[in-house]
Amino acid sequence: MQLRCTYCSTMFSISQEEMLAGLEHMEEHKQTYYDAHCPKCRRANRVERARMERFFPDWKKAIKTMAKESAQAEALAEKPAPQPVKEPAATGNKKSAGAKKK
Numbered sequence: 001m002q003l004r005c006t007y008c009s010t011m012f013s014i015s016q017e018e019m020l021a022g023l024e025h026m027e028e029h030k031q032t033y034y035d036a037h038c039p040k041c042r043r044a045n046r047v048e049r050a051r052m053e054r055f056f057p058d059w060k061k062a063i064k065t066m067a068k069e070s071a072q073a074e075a076l077a078e079k080p081a082p083q084p085v086k087e088p089a090a091t092g093n094k095k096s097a098g099a100k101k102k
C-alpha cells in the first residue's frame, strides 16, 4: 500500500509482508495503529489498523497460510530424528508381568 510521509511528504509503500507483520503485531498487542517508518526521514507514520485491514482483508487467512507453509518447510528441512529407544522401566513391581488387569 502507498503511504505519504506526514513529515517530509515522501511517497513510500509497505509490502504485503510488512502489512502482515504489522497486523499480527497489532493483534498481539491490541494496538490500533501501525508505525510505518519513512525510508527517507525514518520517522514513524501512523497507519490506522482499519485502513490496513480494508486494504488487506484476508490478512488472517494469509497468516494461517504462511504459518502452514513455514511449518511444511520446516518439516521438509528437518528430517525426523531417530527416536531414542525406550528402556523398560525397572519398577519394583513384584506381581508377575504377564498378568495384566484392566
Ligand SMILES: [Zn+2]
Pocket: 005, 006, 007, 008, 009, 010, 038, 039, 040, 041, 042, 043
Ligand atoms: Zn519522511
